[in-house]
Amino acid sequence: MQKLILTACLLLATTAMNAQKTAKDGGISSDMIQQMEGRQPASAADRALANAIAQNKIDDLAKNYRNGAAMTTTFSVETPAQSIHDQQSSGRCWMFSGLNVLRANFAKAHADTDATDALHGAVVEYSQAYLFFYDQLEKANLMLQGTIDNARKPMDDTRVQFFFKNPLNDGGTFCGVADLTEKYGLVPMSVMPETYNSDNTSRMSKLIASKLREYGLELRRMVASGKTAAQLRARKTEMLGTVYHMLAMTLGEPVKTFTYTFRDKDGKALLTKTYTPKSFYDTTVGHPLNGTFIMVMNDPRRPYHKTYEVAYDRHTYDGHNWKYLNLPMEEIAQLAIASLKDGHKLYSSYDVGKQLDRKSGFCDTDNYDYATLFGTTFPMDKADRIATFDSGSTHAMTLTAVDLDAKGQPLKWKVENSWGATYGYKGCLIMTNRWFNEYMFRLVVNKKYASSQLLAEFDQKPTEVMPEDPLFGTDD
Numbered sequence: 001m002q003k004l005i006l007t008a009c010l011l012l013a014t015t016a017m018n019a020q021k022t023a024k025d026g027g028i029s030s031d032m033i034q035q036m037e038g039r040q041p042a043s044a045a046d047r048a049l050a051n052a053i054a055q056n057k058i059d060d061l062a063k064n065y066r067n068g069a070a071m072t073t074t075f076s077v078e079t080p081a082q083s084i085h086d087q088q089s090s091g092r093c094w095m096f097s098g099l100n101v102l103r104a105n106f107a108k109a110h111a112d113t114d115a116t117d118a119l120h121g122a123v124v125e126y127s128q129a130y131l132f133f134y135d136q137l138e139k140a141n142l143m144l145q146g147t148i149d150n151a152r153k154p155m156d157d158t159r160v161q162f163f164f165k166n167p168l169n170d171g172g173t174f175c176g177v178a179d180l181t182e183k184y185g186l187v188p189m190s191v192m193p194e195t196y197n198s199d200n201t202s203r204m205s206k207l208i209a210s211k212l213r214e215y216g217l218e219l220r221r222m223v224a225s226g227k228t229a230a231q232l233r234a235r236k237t238e239m240l241g242t243v244y245h246m247l248a249m250t251l252g253e254p255v256k257t258f259t260y261t262f263r264d265k266d267g268k269a270l271l272t273k274t275y276t277p278k279s280f281y282d283t284t285v286g287h288p289l290n291g292t293f294i295m296v297m298n299d300p301r302r303p304y305h306k307t308y309e310v311a312y313d314r315h316t317y318d319g320h321n322w323k324y325l326n327l328p329m330e331e332i333a334q335l336a337i338a339s340l341k342d343g344h345k346l347y348s349s350y351d352v353g354k355q356l357d358r359k360s361g362f363c364d365t366d367n368y369d370y371a372t373l374f375g376t377t378f379p380m381d382k383a384d385r386i387a388t389f390d391s392g393s394t395h396a397m398t399l400t401a402v403d404l405d406a407k408g409q410p411l412k413w414k415v416e417n418s419w420g421a422t423y424g425y426k427g428c429l430i431m432t433n434r435w436f437n438e439y440m441f442r443l444v445v446n447k448k449y450a451s452s453q454l455l456a457e458f459d460q461k462p463t464e465v466m467p468e469d470p471l472f473g474t475d476d
Contacts, residue, residue, distance in 0.1 A: 062368040071362040078401035084427030086420035088199035091170040093396040094475040096418035098177030099126045100398040104345045121264035127192040134184045138316040140243045143167040147216040151223035167212035174347045174444045175322040176315035178289035185277030191258045197250035204250045215239045294458045297324040300383040309462035325458045329437045338449040347444040349475045352395040361424020363431035393441040396475035
């Protein structure tokens with residue numbers, strides 16, 4: 001009888017332990033660890049490989065050295081080269097790329113005219129620091145006004161958290177270039193050069209972001225206490241005055257008037273005049289940018305030939321959310337080719353860190369064989385990589401050249417980068433078309449290169465998407 005009782009107790013205890021184990025199922029058990037350990041390769045070659053990986057850079061071991069021979073530097077369609085800039089430790093690639101397009105358009109316009117033009121042969125370099133000042137001021141206002149607009153929602157509301165989580169950043173899109181330059185104009189680089197804090201934005205941005213969060217809480221309390229719109233506007237203006245002061249101390253106060261001498265590429269003086277930022281914009285750009293371009297994107301998760309607009313993704317409160325037409329890569333490539341053949345560079349953006357040979361500046365899907373090195377596979381396609389936050393638009397660059405085969409199909413592309421003239425291939429990156437198809441996302445193209453059908457599609461009522469979507473972060 002005692003044995004029966006003992007056996008029953010043991011069965012009950014085992015059942016209870018199994019029940020407890022089942023209740024906590026999902027954690028790593030000792031059995032699972034044993035299975036993992038048992039699956040580890042144990043040959044001498046595997047041990048040697050593990051030693052090598054543990055003590056070396058993964059990219060050095062995974063690099064497909066034979067693949068480098070595929071890189072060539074000749075292009076059948078290429079726009080004129082221009083000086084390479086360096087964004088340093090900042091996320092302003094979108095601005096560098098956008099201003100690269102504007103200065104290239106200016107150079108082309110005055111290269112195509114005859115020698116009687118006072119600016120024939122002139123080149124210009126724009127100040128990124130000047131435009132960055134107003135970009136940060138406008139984003140600060142966007143955060144504060146967005147906080148006011150959503151002040152009656154709880155703090156854990158998605159929209160409220162959007163503003164408090166990212167009150168300020170230095171990333172952006174070409175829509176910001178268009179809105180900011182039309183509103184504030186442009187100045188030459190020599191008139192307002194870079195500062196340490198425009199090149200190194202992290203500390204400045206964090207301090208201003210902290211003030212904005214503090215101010216956002218104050219504005220929410222003012223709304224809750226019943227303050228009027230006029231009182232909120234007056235207090236917000238005072239807050240922005242502090243932000244203006246912090247920007248002026250770190251970036252320099254924006255110039256209002258200046259005297260500038262246009263020169264050609266050899267340094268010969270052409271024309272000297274006094275300008276305001278707006279009159280300099282009129283002289284060098286000559287027209288509003290908004291309304292002249294369309295943004296196209298390749299997002300294979302969504303239907304093609306449909307237009308989408310990203311809510312809250314703009315640089316100025318009174319500006320434009322960025323809107324894009326979703327197209328297959330083949331159609332995006334044809335738009336780019338048409339612009340390049342006509343001598344015009346393009347704003348474009350990529351997941352630049354993927355399969356990039358940083359030394360040569362060569363981008364190809366076979367640059368690194370991580371799968372063989374680790375004895376596994378990486379099978380996700382572009383749509384899956386986007387959906388799982390594994391890939392997205394991370395960096396804007398200026399598309400400058402394409403190499404076409406005998407049938408007019410692209411073989412490779414070249415972009416002007418903003419990481420300095422010594423990075424990659426003379427400051428540029430060269431990418432095969434198969435890499436371009438996998439890791440290129442956005443292109444801004446003048447409307448004159450788009451068909452009437454594409455323009456009609458771009459003008460259809462857009463579907464609104466949220467900035468939390470994996471693909472809709474800003475380029476930096």
